[in-house]
């Protein structure tokens with residue numbers, strides 16, 4: 529039997545649904561007060577306060593900002609833009625969809641890995657990996673940070689958004705970057721898979737890593753931990769970017785091979801370093 533999902537409900541809602549709910553709440557409060565005849569700017573202020581208050585319940589700094597800013601920004605744009613023509617909205621939506629196809633939104637929108645976020649990873653991951661994959665590589669910031677740690681490694685990236693994959697390939701000509709779905713792509717043969725995705729993705733990522741990576745390979749996640757699996761180490765301090773480091777051991781690999789279900793038993797090699 530699968531253990532209960534340890535993530536609270538708000539973290540299990542697929543992104544960007546929590547943000548959409550916050551924006552919707554802001555507009556609902558705005559609309560209700562406006563309909564009740566409340567004088568401006570009170571409806572807008574109350575809507576912004578409602579959106580901000582509900583955004584505080586969302587996990588992750590950037591997500592909170594996006595959820596809180598959606599209502600005031602859209603209210604401002606609608607007020608300031610004096611009804612732009614419909615084609616302008618369609619063009620903006622088409623551009624957004626090209627940059628962020630829906631699948632990419634469901635897994636994680638684009639946030640780059642900060643340049644120094646992976647400092648110290650090379651002290652834990654030994655021997656140095658020869659082949660490294662950034663699953664969902666965005667514009668290649670994660671790959672750049674990984675290249676600084678291991679200049680000799682062969683770098684690979686897979687990215688669902690076509691424009692982002694194209695730009696990443698031009699920014700990092702030495703890396704092998706292609707447009708594709710990281711879940712449909714094989715992770716086999718890589719010594720280390722790096723992810724900067726979202727909390728809800730991590731259980732699936734661990735199951736895929738345990739099934740496809742060789743024992744001894746590494747799964748490294750910026751910010752989001754694998755629920756129920758003990759990391760070899762965790763770098764960084766709470767409140768800053770944290771780097772969760774997992775190693776595939778023979779037990780996890782065997783469990784993944786024998787079961788199609790996600791694995792929740794993990795490496796027991798060492799306790800997390802905080």
Ligand SMILES: C[S@@+](CC[C@H](N)C(=O)[O-])C[C@H]1O[C@@H](n2cnc3c(N)ncnc32)[C@H](O)[C@@H]1O
Nearest residue numbers: 632635639640641664665666669670688709710
């Ligand atoms: C938070 S960004 C991280 C970008 C990069 N890894 C970095 O650290 O700088 C997540 C990226 O994953 C991509 N992504 C999301 N789901 C994906 C999928 N199923 N297959 C490939 N890429 C995906 C998004 O388009 C986005 O660019």
